[in-house]
Amino acid sequence: MRILVLGSGAREHAIITALLAEQAGHVITAAPGNAGIAADVETVSLDPTNGALVAEYAIENGIELVIVGPEAPLIAGVADPVRTRGIPVFGPSKAAAQLEGSKAFAKRIMAEAAVPTGRPVYAGTAEEAVAAIDELGAPYVVKADGLAAGKGVLVTEDRQAAIDHATYWLQHGHVVVEEFLDGEEVSLFFLSDGHDVRALSPAQDYKRLGDGDAGPNTGGMGAYSPLPWLADRWESERAFVDEVTDLVALPTVRRLEHEGTPFVGLLYCGLIVTEQGVRVIEFNARFGDPETQVVLPRLATPLSGLMLAAATGQLGGAPAPEFRDQAAVTVVLASEGYPENPQTGRPITGIDAANARDGVSVAHAATGVLDDQLVATGGRVLSVVATGSSFAEARERAYAGLGDITLEGGQFRTDIAAKVTR
């Protein structure tokens, strides 16, 4: 298949790695990609948020499937003109991408579909925000309504900090004050064709910058999959996945279909497993990063077939995706100063040595080439991915691979997947 992948992060690199691993002779182009992606497939400098240009490029180049990686192009509506031109696209329309782009939209859909989530109280003024904060009580959860690049959510015991966060984000729109949910977080991805869904295997993300969940929220500093502790409450991973399918994914997808905004692409369910049951913390309209890096290496079913089935309304006839019985761990290497003020332009070495290790593969995120030297170009620079027959082995391999790599001032967590190796 001729496939165009939009995006430039480790998630897109992981998607491309999975497509290449099918050994199906796919001709893949990435726009714009990064240095690691460019070493594997052709890249073009095409603005992924410009739908008209992307559609034109896809037509001219005989593209048979467009895969949209990040949220920004989806929310900008890149999928619509591509779909209008008759090209299968894995990624929701601008209207359906509001599920990620607007917390208020997501909460409304959840309410109408009776999907369990934290109770929201909306505030458009500082007075309303203070009233909502006092009504819901500590710990306080305050969220900006729109896309905020991971900085929009504050969870705190400090009432004044909650009020300050609300006041800041009210300058940019509404805020949502939400019931605090306590429990383990799960990222569960569903492919959707607008009517039917197929689940992938669950993963857990580490959102905070520092060990022990200290420090600021980030895009994600590491992940592992599957989640052995689900067995404490569910008979099997399948039983958990079936429950979330019935309680969350299908009602949401059917509600969007009913409203005339079918969701075609990847429904990311950000969940918390509370004492009272599974609750949704957020939806995203695309694969998670870094969770994708630990889910796709375990996928035994060809990814391209699943994505094409989703993009063409054929998922109902597709078998459930199958996963290898392996453990996968990824550790993110970030630039000094991330997330506030990442230092860029610094050289990176040792990736070949890491890739040469058994079970290790390095997904590039913010990398580029400057004067023949690989350099960091942003906050999250790369994602060292390892699989193994146990979490102990996968974790050991991931950190050994990371140990081969040098980046001055580079930051990473040392406790990714530590809790599942004990």
Ligand code: AMP
């Ligand atoms: P979000 O951007 O909505 O995924 O939120 C970022 C992080 O904030 C989540 O991964 C959770 O760790 C935390 N969070 C968000 N909403 C809640 C909530 N209602 N209760 C507890 N923690 C939350």
Ligand code: GLY
């Ligand atoms: N890792 C969290 C996200 O992709 O939103």
